[in-house]
Amino acid sequence: MGIRALLIAVLVALLILVFLGQLWTRRHYPPGPLSLPIIGGAWRLGIKLHEDTLIKIAKQYGNICCVWLGHQPVIAVFGFQAVKEVLINHAEVFSERPSSPFVKALGREKGIILSNSHTWKQQRQFAVVTLRKLGLGKKGMEHQIQEEAQQLVETFARAKGQPLDPSLLITNAVSNVICAVTFGHRFSLQDETFQKLVEGVDVGVKFIFSIFHILYEMFPWIMNHLPGPHKKAMTTFELMLSFAKEETEEHKEQQSFHEPRDFIDFYLLHMEKNQRRNEPNSTYDEENLFHCIHDFFIAGTETTATSLRWALLLLTNHPDIQDKVYKEIEDVFSSSHSICYQDIRKLPYTKAVIHEMQRLKSILLVGLPRQCTKDVKVNGYLIPKGAYILPDLRSVLLDPERWETPEEFNPNHFLDKDGHFVAREEFLPFGAGVRVCPGEQLARIEIFIFLTSLLRAFRLQLPEGVNKLRPDAIVGLTLSPHPYKFCAVPHCSSS
Structure with a gap:
């Protein structure tokens, strides 16, 4: 018993020494939840993330805090001033994406969203330039969006004012804009391929930041041998890449890229030119093309579709604001006028409502993670090289120090006393710094x-017997509304 007691005492002493050593090593790091053996501070996140999980951590530990996932430090950043300091004032230091275990398992260091360094710079620049060539900000692409919008109006009209769920209809319309840009064609709502794509985006988005995703990042060697949603997410990802490969092969067979009409054509043409020039540092290859297509669907479909679903929900719940938007449109334009994006300047109240919707109902729980490229001090704290950075954009959009009524749907946040639109520097729904969303302009349009x-076509009303649509969110990578129905009543027949 004496030897056993001695061994236990030595083990306890060693654990205490290790713990004290960690405290000493990390004494200049931001504060955060107690880091336990193996799991670190992950216990503080709970089994399931909620909308206010991270906000509660910020209230306890401050606007820059450290949550350990196992041995990996994750620096969470909250509020406008702290997020600005990290994403804008130290933009280059925090410009990279983490090469986490799940990212590595997917082979996702390609494309735009999760790539880094030279690959990221080339792929992002090409995407931005090509979107302009395809008509972003010009009448050509706006015309495509207007056609999809008209299709959506006609689909809503077929419900004849009866309750309808707009979710899949909106996703189809927004997805078809991305399809037109990427593939040069659209899908019908009944198309099996389209349905698989929508399901794939949904599965991927719901997996990120789930408990299974966090467990995979902490214990990849174990999770690789266990069944679960992480396996489905990987399978879905491969399915979406396979679809991108099929579309690319069709474009190659048609030889259409010599007269490019979509993103794939422009990319294949650029690959051919680079091969002729024998560019040694080129990252333009088919693997990067497939990943760019995947990124377009994840970033370009889910976020915009979710924003529109929130907008319709909020306006249904706030008929007074909805009526003001309709009146402004009717006062400024005749019924025959086809509205284009430039017209937003003539509609300050409508513009304010759209901005307020994006402020109140942030699409992302947090901004996509960054990784610190070198030791740096921020607000007196040491951020070590290799630390993951989680910029909480939602906390910026709800920052009580920057917004008069942060928890309310209040378009006056973006209007002056004379009703003119006012831009706000703390309005960051698309991120900030060098990693700001390259599709921001397309999403706005x-x-x-x-x-x-x-x-213009409908007054959105609550179904009979419904007092209010649920304002709380389903939490994943995105914050999406719970399924809902409303009545799209044509204006000519509304009371």
């Missing part, structure tokens, strides 16, 4: 044209 088209 889509939301404006889709929303004004629907509000």
